[in-house]
Amino acid sequence: MGDPAGIGPEIVVRALLERPDLQGQVxxxxxxxxxxxxxxxxxxxxxxxxxxxxxxxxxxxxAHASRPGLALIQACVPGSLAPWGRISAEAGRAAADSIAAAARWVLAGQARALVTAPVHKEALAAAGLPHPGHTEFLQSLAAEHAGVPVSEMPVRMMLSAPGLATVLVSIHVSLRQALEAVTTQRVMDTIRITAAHYRRCGMPEVRIAVAGLNPHAGEGGLFGREEIEILQPAVDRSRADGLHVSGPHAPDTVFMRARQGEFDVVVAMYHDQGLIPVKLLGLEHGVNTTLGLPMVRTSPDHGTAFDLAGTGRASATSLLAAVDAAIWMSRLSQS
Structure with missing residues (x-):
């Protein structure tokens, strides 16, 4: 349901009203x-x-319910209703408990996929959750389920909209930390995780473009040597493994080239480099997919919108896109 103080519960309701065919699947x-x-x-x-x-x-x-409506399992401790539009530890805990319950159902094979409505990171922190967001929390839950350290279950965030998909080398860290995270191994891991996802989705020959880190992809070392010393080796080794990878490309044009059809997906070096181009295309169609998990997980490409919470006016378009993507991916992974 997402954060109970945000628009998550409302867009869940609206999605099932607008798409009655989903009432028996969700x-x-x-x-x-x-x-x-x-x-x-x-x-x-x-x-x-x-x-x-x-x-x-x-x-x-x-599984045996037949009448239409919103099927719900109480996944958090019942309490007083969270005030709309306000950060609270209680709301953060309810959201976290709901995520954990749903994730465990999917990991146990009791459901096919997980779609998460928006949460508020400050509310999760106020509730004592030691993870900055959905992606890291789900990674921890999946690693726990598999009985392995979190380090052995690397995950990546992919954000996609019609015409453009990007996968991030780092996620919710400061820009300084994000730059430090650009290593040959992390870039190679991102390429590998991306290729594995597309392979499961029926695209074994996915064309992956690696974005440069510096202006003009370093301009041959004039504006930085990361492309020469870090990114090019990652591209070359990935090619040697048989993957269709190119780059590093100038980051100010690679997303445009992908949208024009030259590439299927862009590996971006940090959060805003990869997400700004996708979100510029419109939040209403964006889908966030977590790659590397042993389950399908998607979410809408927007936040809790506290300013809209309680009005009933929030659009369910992005959530519906996330649900449809989850259904599609889960069918492919089972085939």
């Missing part, structure tokens, strides 16, 4: 009172359309 991990409140505010914006919230005892009961 179960929500969250809080019943929060989702019922969301259903009430969305109904006022949707011409009185009603969506019943059915609280189930578990996934086995969901």
């Amino acid at each position: 179960v929500v991990a969250g809080d019943a009172a929060t989702l019922r409140r969301a259903a009430d505010v969305v109904r006022l914006q949707c011409g009185g359309a009603r969506l019943d919230v059915m609280v189930l005892g578990g996934l086995r009961e969901w």
